[in-house]
Amino acid sequence: MTHIHTSTTAPVIDRPVRLEVSALKKSYTTKKGDVPVIEDLTFDLRQGEIACIVGPSGIGKTTLLKCLAGLQPITSGQAMIDGNVIDGPPEELALVFQEYTRSLMPWLSVEHNVKLPLKHLHLPAEERRQRVTSSLEAVGMGDAAQKYPWQLSGGMQQRVAIARAVAYRPEVLIMDEPFASVDAQTRFELEDLCLRIREQFDMTILVVTHDIDESVYLSNRVIVLGQRPAKVTEIITVDFEQPRDQLTTRALPQFAELRSKVFELIRKAG
Amino acid sequence: MWQLTQTSEFLIDIGSSLANLVASFVIASFLGVLLGLVLGTMRFLSWLLEPAIHFFRAIPPVALVPIFVSLLGFGNETRILAITVAALFPVLISTIDGVRANDETLDMVSKVYRLTWSERLFQVTLPAAAPRILSGMQVSLIAAFVVMIASEMLGSSTGLGAKTLLAQQTFAIADMWAGIILLGIFGYLATFLFDLFRRRILRWYIAAQQQERQL
Numbered sequence: 001m002t003h004i005h006t007s008t009t010a011p012v013i014d015r016p017v018r019l020e021v022s023a024l025k026k027s028y029t030t031k032k033g034d035v036p037v038i039e040d041l042t043f044d045l046r047q048g049e050i051a052c053i054v055g056p057s058g059i060g061k062t063t064l065l066k067c068l069a070g071l072q073p074i075t076s077g078q079a080m081i082d083g084n085v086i087d088g089p090p091e092e093l094a095l096v097f098q099e100y101t102r103s104l105m106p107w108l109s110v111e112h113n114v115k116l117p118l119k120h121l122h123l124p125a126e127e128r129r130q131r132v133t134s135s136l137e138a139v140g141m142g143d144a145a146q147k148y149p150w151q152l153s154g155g156m157q158q159r160v161a162i163a164r165a166v167a168y169r170p171e172v173l174i175m176d177e178p179f180a181s182v183d184a185q186t187r188f189e190l191e192d193l194c195l196r197i198r199e200q201f202d203m204t205i206l207v208v209t210h211d212i213d214e215s216v217y218l219s220n221r222v223i224v225l226g227q228r229p230a231k232v233t234e235i236i237t238v239d240f241e242q243p244r245d246q247l248t249t250r251a252l253p254q255f256a257e258l259r260s261k262v263f264e265l266i267r268k269a270g
Numbered sequence: 271m272w273q274l275t276q277t278s279e280f281l282i283d284i285g286s287s288l289a290n291l292v293a294s295f296v297i298a299s300f301l302g303v304l305l306g307l308v309l310g311t312m313r314f315l316s317w318l319l320e321p322a323i324h325f326f327r328a329i330p331p332v333a334l335v336p337i338f339v340s341l342l343g344f345g346n347e348t349r350i351l352a353i354t355v356a357a358l359f360p361v362l363i364s365t366i367d368g369v370r371a372n373d374e375t376l377d378m379v380s381k382v383y384r385l386t387w388s389e390r391l392f393q394v395t396l397p398a399a400a401p402r403i404l405s406g407m408q409v410s411l412i413a414a415f416v417v418m419i420a421s422e423m424l425g426s427s428t429g430l431g432a433k434t435l436l437a438q439q440t441f442a443i444a445d446m447w448a449g450i451i452l453l454g455i456f457g458y459l460a461t462f463l464f465d466l467f468r469r470r471i472l473r474w475y476i477a478a479q480q481q482e483r484q485l
Contacts, residue, residue, distance in 0.1 A: 066378075070381075070382075071381055071382070089381050089382050089384055091384060093382070094382065094383070095379075095382045097379070099375050102373050102375040103375050103376070105376065105393070105394065105397065105398075106474055106475070106478050107397040107398075107400075107474040107475070108393070116383070116389070117383035117384075120384065120386050150474075150477070150481050150482075164383075168383060
């Protein structure tokens, strides 16, 4: 499979566009007329890029993800994955939910949870097994294949959910506040896991987060949303060296600089 | 009572009662889950049919026996039909509830990973609804047992219920008690066996709940 190890410093700017959002609008129809949630959103993601979407709470970040995952219809404008317009759940996309306690099937073992989405891909049995094992190992859950989700801690459950997404080998991996409800230590581990997965599987990853530090630490670009209905306030390029490190990267003067910049933009928007 | 069990006629009675019970319970469970899945997923259909379901459910199942007798006579089909109808409603209603209560997140997970229709049914919807479905089946089993006896006491000549009533009417008090005690034993055994079955199917659920309580 795709084990293309890109040079860690290669600028993503040269790589093909995977996800393209142009003039996306989303409004809900209520009895009192249309309520716009997202207004005119435009950005794109290149292969192997991690972008974080940040913005004041209630700005419609989750709605945006649901639109991109094809779970909700887009009102106008469009989103494309690999040049195909998204009008239903695309097969090139996987989504990791915030609610890890509810996104795994409690009646299936870890292994079967990861295997379930692969069944209809008609892979040879050997490859399917291989994908399950390798993705569980990638998230550090190789020993827990026979366990059940409710036997695991929250952070471990989220690891399994990530393994499930990784085994599916999507072009684009979207995460909705994936580390919001785990403790700080686990959060750092999962952030690094996310970076490792990008490296190992050359995936394009879009993360919604409300944690400004996290957005700066993870991203190649931070997409700051503001106003209601949501608009892109600014897209900030983060060009620290890869691989990043929880201690040294966060201690960089540019880190603090970018952090305050993002923070300021969000405060202005809220 | 021991002597009673030695006679072949008595064994036939027991066999007939239990066969009716098992057959009806299986049919009712199957139909109940099937209909429940359909009604649980199709809002419009359930909106149309639900008032009727709740009306029929409100009629005590035993009260339906005379209707079936007058429609179909005293044959064994009548009994099977009566037991099935009695056992149908609890499992039907709990299946509808179970399917409706399906978690929204799991629903989205199924969509994002493009699970097929049958994968969603057998790997997501049914297991998620299983705890409720099995509670419904438990109630169904008890209803089936009650109607099994009642259907035999109304105009039938075979079955444990019929024999127990006959013994009472002919002042064969010992036989009557034997019948009643046997009914008790069978009732107990039936719920016991069902509970084993339930525990086997819901191992994950029971264990997960225990886990939750410990936290």
